[in-house]
Amino acid sequence: MIDTETTGLAPYRDRIIQVSAIRFRDGEPVEKFCTYVNPKKDIPAEASTVNGITNDMVASAPTFPEIVSDLEAFIGDDNVVGHNLIFDIKFLYYSGCNILERKRKYLDTYKQSKRVVKAPSRYNEDADYDVENHKLPTLLEYFGIPTEISHQADSDALATGYLFNELVEQLQFDREYV
Template sequence: MSRALVLDTETTGLDPATGDRVLEVAAVELINLVPSGRHYHVLIDPERDVPEEASRIHGFTREMLIGKPKFAEILPGLLEFLGDDPVVAHNAVFDFNFLDHEFKRAGAQPIPRSRMVDTLVLAKKRFPGLPNSLDALCRRYGIDNSMRTSHNALLDVQLLAQVYLELMGGKQPGLELATSRAASSAGPVLLDAAPVNRTPRPIMPTAEELEAHAAFLKKLKEPLWTVAAE
């Protein structure tokens, strides 16, 4: 069994070195590349203002985050959920850079870069020269992202989990077969169909057909079945 976590963050800006902070963290658990149903999601008080340009992207304002836990308070739960498994993110260097600064502020060791899996790098290798944003990949793989009207970390990781599965080779044959067939209205659900009793209908040649067949065989020179019978 392989375990990985798909992670995303939302922030107050683009550069933690200039004081920007993490204000949302979300992660979903994958078991053998498939979401297990377990997820981690938390809003964080960034302890600073949220610029208007950042709010336009993710929808969070300073007022919405006042009273939420500080990053140091959510860190133990985050570390427990991540464990020691690979961490998948889109443009992962951005998220890891912010987490490095937050971990340092909280007196914790950063997540090793050896655990980082960047879906942007994977997408660029598979689709060189094409747009490889999360939205572009969802469109390319036919993944419904109509709910993504803003950059919400929890929705983003749920979409990215589907994209990651496709980037790693697509859904396994037979995966969720019973569910998909039951949900389909295009045809019968064969998995639950009762056995069909059929009455045998043997085909018996007539005397004329047997005579015609024998006459035809006489025209063949040493047919194999005649030789074998002798």
């Protein structure tokens, strides 16, 4: 499981300020890599409002180039799972991480959740639905998965791991009984 917190939404302009990767085995977390990252620029107030990460929290943190090899070594050959994974992958790539260079599976719980949990869309606004949207906090609440602090990379990565377990279980159930 992987998650990043950033100074904004544009990987070519904004920077990673926290990254977390959690290794799951048999559905349980067994190892964690997590660090704040000094972006070498001020964190906009809007970003701090969302993720709670301040300039003081990252002031003495390593820069991304200083941690990238440790992160890549931690991920190794494992598959990569995340919620809205393309967002994190783009930031990691633009920051210099070679995560895309190894052959592996990339699994997005955001996309998987759309196969399991119904939410309204512009095509079926009047249809019955289970949740308002496929955002991580919404899905965690729907499945009853507790989270420590939303929009912190370590708690979001951990929660995404448990969400992934729920989605896999539901998809397997659907295959067996459809």
